[in-house]
Amino acid sequence: xxxxxxxSPDSWPPLREELVGVEPYxxxxxxxPVCLNVNExxxxxxxxxxxxxxxxxxxxxxxxxxxxxxxxxxxxxxxxAYLSRDAGFEVAPEQVWAANGSNEAxxxxxxxxGGPGRTAISFAPTYSMxxxxxxxxxxxxxxxxxxxxxxxxxxxxxxxVDEHRPSVIxxxxxxxPTGTALPHDVIGELCAxxxxxxxxxxxxxxxxxxxxxxxxxxxxxxxxxxxxNLVVTRTMSKAFALAGARLGYLAAAPELCDALRLVRxxxxxxxxxxxxxxxxxxxxxxxxxxxxxxxxERDSTVEWLTAQGFEVAPxxxxxxxxxxxxxxxALWQRLLxxxxxxxxxxxxxxxxxxxxxxxxxxxxxxxxRDVTAEVNT
Ligand SMILES: Cc1ncc(COP(=O)(O)O)c(C=O)c1O
Numbered sequence: 001x002x003x004x005x006x007x008s009p010d011s012w013p014p015l016r017e018e019l020v021g022v023e024p025y026x027x028x029x030x031x032x033p034v035c036l037n038v039n040e041x042x043x044x045x046x047x048x049x050x051x052x053x054x055x056x057x058x059x060x061x062x063x064x065x066x067x068x069x070x071x072x073x074x075x076x077x078x079x080x081a082y083l084s085r086d087a088g089f090e091v092a093p094e095q096v097w098a099a100n101g102s103n104e105a106x107x108x109x110x111x112x113x114g115g116p117g118r119t120a121i122s123f124a125p126t127y128s129m130x131x132x133x134x135x136x137x138x139x140x141x142x143x144x145x146x147x148x149x150x151x152x153x154x155x156x157x158x159x160x161v162d163e164h165r166p167s168v169i170x171x172x173x174x175x176x177p178t179g180t181a182l183p184h185d186v187i188g189e190l191c192a193x194x195x196x197x198x199x200x201x202x203x204x205x206x207x208x209x210x211x212x213x214x215x216x217x218x219x220x221x222x223x224x225x226x227x228x229n230l231v232v233t234r235t236m237s238k239a240f241a242l243a244g245a246r247l248g249y250l251a252a253a254p255e256l257c258d259a260l261r262l263v264r265x266x267x268x269x270x271x272x273x274x275x276x277x278x279x280x281x282x283x284x285x286x287x288x289x290x291x292x293x294x295x296x297e298r299d300s301t302v303e304w305l306t307a308q309g310f311e312v313a314p315x316x317x318x319x320x321x322x323x324x325x326x327x328x329x330a331l332w333q334r335l336l337x338x339x340x341x342x343x344x345x346x347x348x349x350x351x352x353x354x355x356x357x358x359x360x361x362x363x364x365x366x367x368x369r370d371v372t373a374e375v376n377t
Contacts, residue, residue, distance in 0.1 A: 018135055019135075025128070025129060025132055027343055028341070030336070030341055032336065032339050032340070032341045033339040033340075033363070034339055034340040034341065034356065034360045034363045034364060034367075035341050035356075036340065036341060036342050036343075036353050036354040036355075036356050036360060036364060037341045037342055037343040037352075037354060038243075038343070038354065039176070039209070039238060039317070039318055039319050039354045040237070040238070040241075040243050040354065041238060041239060041240070041241035041243075041290065041294070041318070042294075042355075042356040042357045042360060043241055043290045043357070044241070045241060045242075045280075045283075045287065046286060048283070048286075049279075049280065049283045049286060049287065052279045052282065052283065053276050053279045053280065055279070056275040056276060056278065056279035057272055057275055057276060059275065060271045060272050060274070060275035061272075063271060064271060064272075066271075067266075067267045068267055068269065068270055068271035068274055069274070070266060070267045070268075070269075071261075072098060072269050072274050073093070074274070074278060075098060075269070075274045075277055075278055076093040076094075076096045076097075076098065077093045078277075078278050078281045079093075079096045079098060079249050079277075079281070080092055080093045080095065080096045080251075082281055082284055083096065083221060083234070083251050086210075086219050086221055087219070087221035087222060087224065087251070088221070088222050089222075089224075089225060091221075091224075091251055092254070094254040094257060094258075095224070095251050095252060095253065095254055095257060096249060096250070096251055096257065097249060097250050097252070097257040097260050098247060098248065098249035098250075098269060098277075099248055099249070099264070099268060099269070100246045100247070100248070100268065100269065100273065101235065101237065101246045101247070101248040102206065102208055102233045102234065102235040102237070102248025102249070102250070103129055103133075103248065104248060104268070105233055105248045105249065105250050105260075106129075106130075106133055106170065106204060106206065106233060106248075107133045107136060107137065108260050108263050108264055109133075109168060109202065109204055109231060109250075109260070110133045110134060110136070110137035110139055110168060111137045111263040112259050112260055112262060112263045113167050113168050113201070113202050113259075114133075114134060114137045114138075114139030114167055114168050115137060115138055115139055115167075116138045116139075117140075118139050118140065118166075118167040118168075119139065119140040119141075119142055119164045119165070119166040119167060119168075120133075120134045120139045120140070120141055120142070120166055120167065120168040120169070120170060121141075121142045121143065121144060121160055121161070121164060121166045121168075121169055121170075122143055122144070122169065122170045122171060123143065123144045123145060123146050123152065123153070123156065123157065123171065124143045124144070124145055124146065125146065125150070125175075125177060125178060125345075125346045125347050126143075126146075126170075126171070126172060126175055126176070127170075127172050127175075127176045127177075127206065128345065130170045131143070133170075139167070139168070140164075142160060142164050142166070144156045144157065144159075144160045146175075146178075146180075149313075150175065150178040150180045150313055150321075151180060152171075152180075152182055152183075152186050154186055154189060157169075157186075157190060157193075158193065161190075161193045161194065161199075165199045165201075166194075166201050167200075167201045167202070168201055168202055168204060169190060169194060169201065169202075169203045169204065170204045170206065171190075171203070171204065171205055171206065172205075172206040172207075172208065172209075173187075173205050173206070173207060173210070173220060174209045174210070174212070174213060174217075174315065174316040174317040175317075176208070176209065176317065176319070177319070177321050177343070177345045177346040177350075177352045178313045178315075178321050178346065179209075179313055179314065179315025179316055179317040179319060179320065179321060180313065180314070180315075180316070181213055181214075181217045181316040182205065182220070183218075184218055184220075184222070184223060187203065187205060187220050187223055187230070188223060188226070188227070190203050191203050191223070191226075191227035191229055191230050192227075194229055195227070195228070195229045200229065201229065202229045202230075202231055202252075202256065203227070203229055203230050203231065204231045204232075204233060204250075205220035205230065205231070205232050205233070206233045207219060207220060207221075207232055207233060207234050208233070208234065208235045208237070208238055208248075209238055209239070209316070209317035209318060209319075210234065210239075211238070211239030211240075211288060211291050212238070212239055212291060212294065212295055212298070212316060212317050212318045213316040213317075214295070214299075214316050217316050219232070220232045221251060224251060224252070224253075228253045228255075228256075229253075229256075230252065230253075231250050231251075231252040231256060232250060232251050232252070233248065233249070233250040234248070234249055234250065234251075235247070235248040235249070236248070236249075236277060236280065238318060239288055239291050239294075239318070240280065240284070240287050240288060241287050241290070242276075242277075242280050242287065245273060245276045245277060245280065246273065247269075247273060247276075247277040294318050294355050295318075297355050297356075297358065297361055298315055298317075298318060298319075298320060298355045301320050301353070301355060301361060302314065302315060302320055304365060305320065305322045308368075308369075308372075310322045310323065310324075311323050311324055313350075318354060318355045319352050319353060319354045319355060320352070320353055320355070321346050321350050321351070321352045322350065322351060322352075322353070323346075323349045323350035323351060324349030324350060325349055325350075325351065326349070328344055328348070328349055328350065328351050329344060330375075331351065331371060331372075331375065332344050332351060334367075334371040334374070334375075335364075335367050335368065335371055338363075338367040338370065338371070339363070339367075340363055340364050340367045340368075342354070342364070
């Protein structure tokens with residue numbers, strides 16, 4: 001879509017007012033040697049995984065004259081088994097829902113539990129798609145603040161919940177773009193605040209990066225048995241190295257999952273998506289096999305950036321937020337000129353780098369060293 005068509009309320013096409021002048025969301029997709037901007041897993045699937053996925057797609061292809069199982073029963077069963085490993089209890093298939101990326105799953109949550117006259121809240125800096133889900137589900141959006149060190153400000157949360165009585169709280173843990181994880185007591189208190197007579201709402205803990213968390217950082221999945229209003233979203237796009245397949249999922253009380261059937265489009269998960277995801281889940285151990293290496297690379301990147309004198313946010317994810325730069329766009333461009341694409345995101349002055357292979361991280365470090373030397377001379 002050309003940018004001009006959204007410029008004026010009188011322009012064609014006749015957009016909803018709140019979409020006029022808005023740019024479509026998305027990081028630049030550029031063909032450069034070192035892509036460290038969208039927190040992907042840099043390791044492609046092995047030959048064995050590719051072959052199994054291809055076999056599953058071939059089988060699915062022979063049934064493509066029919067609509068797929070709209071309840072994706074087998075995939076739900078496989079996802080439940082996979083989640084049970086991390087949850088510390090047996091997750092039932094009825095406690096699982098899935099969609100085309102966790103983005104779609106969270107949009108469905110807003111469609112089901114938000115809507116006109118209702119409010120969703122989060123705490124900045126945070127994932128920039130959240131206000132878009134709210135807008136698309138005609139839900140009022142309110143953003144509070146985190147502490148300056150990006151940790152969660154529970155007093156601010158209590159104040160906002162009291163003032164706005166939100167229907168949905170959206171919180172990533174680890175947070176994007178800061179990498180900060182939420183402690184269990186914060187999640188527990190938010191769930192309690194949101195489950196009171198006259199003020200019921202759901203608390204979504206977006207664990208897109210949970211598999212990268214450091215030892216000792218818990219998963220919100222463990223809290224599911226205690227809170228009927230807790231939703232924990234996950235994705236196959238990051239640690240699972242399957243961003244191209246578009247499969248996100250969540251665990252929650254069966255009634256919450258059931259409610260999402262009201263807003264999903266018919267047969268929203270194609271037979272191909274279901275087959276690819278199930279084949280990938282059969283290779284979970286292998287696909288997740290590089291997570292430890294990526295975590296080690298993340299920790300050494302944090303150390304290296306700190307040693308260079310940058311401010312660095314401690315990270316439980318596969319990216320690192322660092323700064324601060326008087327002109328971050330200029331620095332970003334200079335890195336790009338050297339073939340290294342990172343992301344301008346977060347508070348002014350900060351940049352985010354995704355963790356890639358050792359060779360990619362070396363290219364990033366070399367380029368950053370050169371660029372900062374240039375800027376300082
Ligand atoms: C915090 C967070 N949540 C959710 C997503 C969406 O991921 P997907 O739709 O690929 O599952 C992303 C993607 O970058 C993210 O950073």
